Amino acid sequence: MKNEEHQVVPYRTYAMILLLLLGLTFLSVAITRIELGRLTVAGALILASVKATLVLAYFMHLKFDKPYIRIMVAFVFLMFAAVLAVTMLDYVFIR
Numbered sequence: 001m002k003n004e005e006h007q008v009v010p011y012r013t014y015a016m017i018l019l020l021l022l023g024l025t026f027l028s029v030a031i032t033r034i035e036l037g038r039l040t041v042a043g044a045l046i047l048a049s050v051k052a053t054l055v056l057a058y059f060m061h062l063k064f065d066k067p068y069i070r071i072m073v074a075f076v077f078l079m080f081a082a083v084l085a086v087t088m089l090d091y092v093f094i095r
Helices: 011-033 039-059 067-094
Strands: none
């Protein structure tokens, strides 16, 4: 671990990501006020996924990490998506 390089990210990048996350948060609150029917939940989940990706990439430094760690995180997200898909199937067919 001594030979690992640490990526220095400028504060301006963090500030831009923070502003983008705040904007997406306001957008996710606004989307709940718009009547989109069944698409409201999907829109909120898409915005939450974008925000989570930004946090993982920049604030948790996955953008600069080793490829095998990215693969493990992608696998976790695929498993989460599978569980979410099964849950949504239940949500669709119960109504």
